[in-house]
Amino acid sequence: MCSNISSTPTQTEWFRVINRTKPSCVSSMYGSDGKPSFCDGFQNGFEMSSNISSVFLKIKRVDLSDSGLYFCGFYIDGHTVIAGSTHLKAQGNSESDFGVDSKTEKESEGMTNGMIVILGALTVFLTIVVIVLAVKIRKLQTAVIEEPQAERNKDLGSDELNYAALNFQAKTKRSRRPASERELEPHVVYAATR
Structure with a gap:
């Protein structure tokens, strides 16, 4: 049942939605006495009626296949306006007219739940793999940045980092000695540490 929101005779329609698919037309009627x-697919087993205040849709023999969201609409000023909805969830223990029994429905629900668990576990696993790979890439980038500094210091001990060597040349005398005598002594090195 849904409330009649139109003050004048108008086209009234019932629709059904199953599992969030597109709406299916069930029935339509013009005015309360139309x-x-x-x-x-809805010719047998359904009745539609109306009075001034309400519009009714009756299912003569409810079956599991009749489950779904039913809503009614009124054609007002060139638009269909939805006035109300009813969610019908039919339950049963015996086999339906369409060959679907509750055992089959439970098995399909179990398979759906199993798939949800598997997809959830797969999502968690892939998320962990992505995080591990991101951490490894970050470590490699950090190592590449620090490598030149480490290369410069890898062969130096702590004493050698503060070592400086100096080689002093003797002041040349203005004498006219041969070139061989003017050369520095080759084996003298002066060193200082800090």
Whole structure:
């Protein structure tokens, strides 16, 4: 049932949505005393009626396949306006007219739940792999940046880092000695540490 929101006779329609798919037309009727027409697949087992205040949709024999979201709409000023909705969840223990029994439905729910668990575990695993790879890449980038500094200091001990060597040349005398005598002594090195 849904409330009649139109003050004048108008086209009224019922729709059904199953598992968030597109809406399917169930029936339509013009005014409260009009003859209802039923859409494909809904000719048998459904009744539509109306009075001044409400619009009704009756299912003569409810089946598991009748489950879904039912809503009614009114055609007002060139637009369909939704006035109300009802969620119908049919339950049963025996086999339905369409060959679906509760055992089959439970098995399909179990398979769906199993797939959700598997997809969830796979998502967690892949997230961990991505995090591990990101950490390894970060470490490699840090190592590449620090490598030149380490290369410069790898062969130096702590005493050698503060060592400086100096080689002093003797002041040349203005004498006219041969070139061989003017050369520095080759084996003298002066050193200082800090």
